[in-house]
Amino acid sequence: MSNSTLYLLQSSYANTSQSITQLGQFIAAGDAIVLMGESVLFITDEQIQQLGTCYVLEQDVQILGKHAHYNHMHVINYAQFADLCLQYMRCISLK
Template identity: 35%
Template sequence: MNSSLYLIQSSSSATQSVLAKLKQIYDQQDQVIFFGEALSLLTQADLDYFAQCYCLESEQVLLDLNLIPSFTLLNSTQFADLVLQFERCISLK
């Protein structure tokens, strides 16, 4: 698989900067997992840029309720399986 998996774990103060950087390097075949504080600052406009977005089931409480349908929710086993599908996982903080 030539695509990348991006792991977005930014603080609330860095999230917009990380999203701007991600949009510069993102390809439509790539996939993105958002974690923690980054989830709480996302908008639908942010998510519309990405073909496939994920978050952990346990962290969906951080999302705006209107954004939940834009995500695929992962349990820990699904998260591990997804990560193992990629040769290239890139963490942005």
């Protein structure tokens, strides 16, 4: 557990922009984000790109299209997601 907080962004599409703004106010160096569900559609958001490491579940990447890949996006499966959660001291869900 070397890192401090993993933020799980699980908000609906309509609420994701507000959640990203809220996240920008308290994310710190060493923290990471997992975009889940409809929030994946905000992967190209300028704020998300500036906030640091961003993970997306491989099942949710399908929402973006077959060949979507972005430099700040790390695609993980459920086993890797479970391991990732264990690496952080806290996991905070934003909905």
